[in-house]
Amino acid sequence: MSKVEAILSQLKDIAANPKKAMDDYKAETGKGAVGVMPIYAPEEMIHATGYLPMGIWGAQGKTISKARTYLPPFACSIMQQVMELQCEGAYDDLAAVLFSVPCDTLKCLSQKWKGTSPVIVFTHPQNRGLEAANTFLVKEYELVKAQLEHYLGVKITNADLERSIAIYNENRAVMREFVKVAADYPQVIDAVSRHAVFKARQFMLKEKHTELVKELIAEVKAMPVQPWTGKKVIVAGILLEPNELLDIFNEFGLAIVDDDLAQESRQIRVDVLDGEEGPLYRMAKAWQQMYGCSVATDTKKGRGKMLMNKMAQTGADAVIIAQMKFCDPEEWDYPVLYREFEERGVKNLMIEVDQEVTSFEQVKTRLQSFVEMM
Amino acid sequence: MSLTQGMKAKQLLGYYQNKADQDAREAKERGGLVCWSASVAPPEFCVTMGIAMVYPETHAAGIGARKGAMDMLDVAERKGYNIDCCSYGRVNMGYMECLKEAAITGVKPEVLVNSPAADVPLPDLVITCNNICNTLLKWYENLAVELDIPCIVIDVPFNHTMPIPEYAKAYIADEFRNAISQLEVICGRPFDWKKFQEVKAQTQRSVYQWNRIADFTKYKPSPLNGFDLFNYMALIVACRSLDYAEITFKAFADELEENLKAGIYAFKGAEKTRVQWEGIAVWPHLGHTFKSLKNMGTIMTGSAYPAIWDLTYDANDESLHSMAEAYTRTYINTCLSNKAAVLMDIMEHGKVDGVIYHLNRSCKLMSFLNVETAEVIKEKNGLPYVSFDGDQTDPRVFSPAQYDTRVQALVEMMEANMAAE
Numbered sequence: 167m168s169k170v171e172a173i174l175s176q177l178k179d180i181a182a183n184p185k186k187a188m189d190d191y192k193a194e195t196g197k198g199a200v201g202v203m204p205i206y207a208p209e210e211m212i213h214a215t216g217y218l219p220m221g222i223w224g225a226q227g228k229t230i231s232k233a234r235t236y237l238p239p240f241a242c243s244i245m246q247q248v249m250e251l252q253c254e255g256a257y258d259d260l261a262a263v264l265f266s267v268p269c270d271t272l273k274c275l276s277q278k279w280k281g282t283s284p285v286i287v288f289t290h291p292q293n294r295g296l297e298a299a300n301t302f303l304v305k306e307y308e309l310v311k312a313q314l315e316h317y318l319g320v321k322i323t324n325a326d327l328e329r330s331i332a333i334y335n336e337n338r339a340v341m342r343e344f345v346k347v348a349a350d351y352p353q354v355i356d357a358v359s360r361h362a363v364f365k366a367r368q369f370m371l372k373e374k375h376t377e378l379v380k381e382l383i384a385e386v387k388a389m390p391v392q393p394w395t396g397k398k399v400i401v402a403g404i405l406l407e408p409n410e411l412l413d414i415f416n417e418f419g420l421a422i423v424d425d426d427l428a429q430e431s432r433q434i435r436v437d438v439l440d441g442e443e444g445p446l447y448r449m450a451k452a453w454q455q456m457y458g459c460s461v462a463t464d465t466k467k468g469r470g471k472m473l474m475n476k477m478a479q480t481g482a483d484a485v486i487i488a489q490m491k492f493c494d495p496e497e498w499d500y501p502v503l504y505r506e507f508e509e510r511g512v513k514n515l516m517i518e519v520d521q522e523v524t525s526f527e528q529v530k531t532r533l534q535s536f537v538e539m540m
Numbered sequence: 541m542s543l544t545q546g547m548k549a550k551q552l553l554g555y556y557q558n559k560a561d562q563d564a565r566e567a568k569e570r571g572g573l574v575c576w577s578a579s580v581a582p583p584e585f586c587v588t589m590g591i592a593m594v595y596p597e598t599h600a601a602g603i604g605a606r607k608g609a610m611d612m613l614d615v616a617e618r619k620g621y622n623i624d625c626c627s628y629g630r631v632n633m634g635y636m637e638c639l640k641e642a643a644i645t646g647v648k649p650e651v652l653v654n655s656p657a658a659d660v661p662l663p664d665l666v667i668t669c670n671n672i673c674n675t676l677l678k679w680y681e682n683l684a685v686e687l688d689i690p691c692i693v694i695d696v697p698f699n700h701t702m703p704i705p706e707y708a709k710a711y712i713a714d715e716f717r718n719a720i721s722q723l724e725v726i727c728g729r730p731f732d733w734k735k736f737q738e739v740k741a742q743t744q745r746s747v748y749q750w751n752r753i754a755d756f757t758k759y760k761p762s763p764l765n766g767f768d769l770f771n772y773m774a775l776i777v778a779c780r781s782l783d784y785a786e787i788t789f790k791a792f793a794d795e796l797e798e799n800l801k802a803g804i805y806a807f808k809g810a811e812k813t814r815v816q817w818e819g820i821a822v823w824p825h826l827g828h829t830f831k832s833l834k835n836m837g838t839i840m841t842g843s844a845y846p847a848i849w850d851l852t853y854d855a856n857d858e859s860l861h862s863m864a865e866a867y868t869r870t871y872i873n874t875c876l877s878n879k880a881a882v883l884m885d886i887m888e889h890g891k892v893d894g895v896i897y898h899l900n901r902s903c904k905l906m907s908f909l910n911v912e913t914a915e916v917i918k919e920k921n922g923l924p925y926v927s928f929d930g931d932q933t934d935p936r937v938f939s940p941a942q943y944d945t946r947v948q949a950l951v952e953m954m955e956a957n958m959a960a961e
Contacts, residue, residue, distance in 0.1 A: 235911065236911050236912070237908060238899055238907060238908070240624060240901060240904075241904070241908060267698045268674070269674055270673050270674050270675060270904040270905040270908075271904050271908060273674075273698050273905060274905065274908035274909045275908070276700060277700075277875055277876035277909055278876070278908075278909060278911075278912050287700035287701075288700070289697035289698045289700060290697075291695055291697055291711060292670065292674075292677060292693065292695035292697075293693050293694075293695040293711075293715050293718070296711075296714060296715065296718055298710065298714035298715065298718075299695075299711065301707070301710070301711065302697065302707055302708065302710075302711035305705070305707040306697075309701075460678070461674075463677045463681065463693060463695070464681065465680075465681055465685075465690075465691035465693060466684075467681055467682070467684075467685040489622075492624050494622075494624055494625055494626070494678070494904065495674070495678055497621070497622040497624055497625050498621075498625060498629075498675070498678035498679065498681070498682060499678070500620050500621075500622070501616075501619045501620035501621050501633075501682070502682055502685055502686070504619075504620045505619070505620075
């Protein structure tokens with residue numbers, strides 16, 4: 167097994183076995199884990215406690231039965247899965263769960279956790295251009311910090327926070343570099359591997375993830391760049407899973423050269439900037455700087471332009487929108503994106519992502535005809 | 541003699557609803573500004589600046605009630621709007637696309653010619669507020685970008701913990717001041733603070749009369765048919781900062797007072813049981829939802845939905861914190877325990893015997909906590925409840941048979957409870 171294969175295999179294992187990742191961490195450090203609900207949270211604060219932040223992004227192919235009592239079928243697919251897992255006690259080992267509420271579904275879900283872990287809720291301000299929004303978010307973060315300290319029995323110092331911010335900034339920078347490397351070497355980093363590298367960072371300490379990804383990048387970059395005979399695409403949406411779906415991308419020679427997925431590149435889009443202000447304020451500022459996301463209000467709707475810029479930068483042939491089933495913020499963005507793409511002759515396709523689904527024949531047919539059309 | 545002299549409340553309602561639309565059309569014709577607004581966004585700033593207001597949610601509900609929603613939904617769906625998006629939003633985006641086409645081509649599309657929609661002009665700006673959902677942020681982003689017009693956002697953060705913290709009020713009050721600056725730029729003139737004071741006072745008088753109407757549900761039997769709150773709601777939404785709402789509501793409240801004195805009740809002598817309605821009305825099937833209850837002698841005497849517009853605040857508070865609190869305390873913008881407490885207060889006030897929960901396909905925020913809300917309340921007051929599937933404006937979701945079966949079951953439970961007492 168080559169070094170590249172070994173690293174990818176390790177990351178794939180972690181991505182596929184979050185429970186094991188958490189148990190190993192506990193065994194190794196004696197500390198537990200804190201769940202982080204989608205989409206954005208001040209994870210650095212959890213990291214600063216020494217607990218492992220664990221992303222909660224649903225599961226694949228679980229039949230919804232217990233959750234049906236609490237959620238109608240038109241709730242978003244991830245939340246159906248999360249609710250099902252809550253009912254099964256899958257998250258009960260978490261020391262706490264951090265909950266942001268940037269959409270109506272998350273507002274409701276934040277009030278109905280069925281597991282035993284304490285839930286810490288905070289709200290992102292949406293009038294993000296205003297300084298008052300930063301001040302508001304600092305207050306929310308102060309409450310998050312106080313609750314984390316209470317539930318975990320630790321004290322979060324500014325020094326700890328600054329260290330965690332630096333670790334997260336480095337990880338984000340390395341991941342942005344990884345996106346470019348994956349675009350240049352689709353023969354080495356295929357769609358499944360690319361996703362695994364992103365997903366594993368949800369279940370690992372970021373400094374360890376950074377180390378592995380740096381090593382991966384160095385190994386890959388030592389190889390010669392080969393011409394890509396397939397097509398290049400940018401994917402956008404909440405997430406693009408499972409591997410069976412990504413296998414279809416591989417099968418039809420679709421290289422993912424960049425993404426605007428909430429689970430992937432949106433997590434690494436903006437850093438916490440250096441500055442004279444305190445860490446909580448600078449973390450709040452990062453939310454102000456966020457762009458191109460369906461749950462970060464933007465009255466100019468720059469997301470289409472951002473995607474088209476990404477196409478120009480990467481030489482992508484098309485954009486594929488992975489529409490999370492019943493996710494209305496994304497559904498509201500789609501008609502504007504579609505019009506902008508059509509007006510500018512950008513090839514685009516929308517496919518539906520439903521975590522409960524286990525058969526991908528329909529998506530396969532659609533992707534196949536899309537590739538043929540290109 | 542005034543045109544409205546001698547008019548009954550119901551006539552005033554029709555008159556002022558039409559007049560509000562007419563005001564907007566006239567404003568457009570004379571080159572004035574028209575603003576489309578979210579239903580619980582503060583109108584005080586725009587009204588101060590003499591901007592004519594149009595309310596897409598009310599407009600869409602009207603289209604739905606007049607059985608015209610499907611045509612507009614089709615237009616929106618052709619533009620890429622998923623059936624999962626709020627049907628008010630889809631109807632409005634469909635309507636906007638029709639108006640836009642007419643403005644560009646000079647020809648009204650056939651679907652618009654044949655629509656029962658009230659004739660309202662395209663906006664020059666929009667204002668939104670997420671106190672009733674974050675969908676209103678997405679919907680208004682789209683209006684602003686598709687029409688290339690300014691969008692004023694009043695973001696009221698979800699109150700996960702009550703009471704509402706001062707720092708949230710401070711943020712919202714800052715947004716108010718920012719909205720004022722935006723309007724000064726849009727209108728090209730300074731904000732009229734003196735008029736603002738009058739507009740706030742007017743808004744409070746409208747809200748006072750609105751609350752006076754809802755208060756009549758405390759009487760048993762009730763002189764007020766709760767479904768009338770749905771009918772009169774158009775004015776508390778669209779005209780609360782004008783005297784249109786105050787005049788109409790005062791007339792209605794006075795009529796109810798007279799009826800009460802004369803012993804005239806909404807259901808005459810037929811009131812047997814009383815229910816609370818949780819959620820938005822099913823506008824395309826409003827008649828059916830009402831009549832099924834009425835046929836069983838069940839009157840609606842409580843609903844937190846029209847009570848959303850109880851926007852009581854201190855009009856003299858210059859910090860604007862009181863106004864900020866009024867606009868952020870909307871019960872669906874608060875944690876579950878507060879939501880349940882608000883509903884229970886309304887239940888108690890309306891002396892209801894049970895609750896009907898509308899599981900609204902269009903409104904996630906007003907649906908996804910229904911199970912928990914019902915459980916919390918049942919635990920506390922033991923009153924029976926049922927839930928039915930519906931939608932505020934997409935006529936395809938509601939099933940009359942399912943609704944009837946559910947409400948019959950509720951009535952049986954309520955009657956059994958009464959018999960046991």
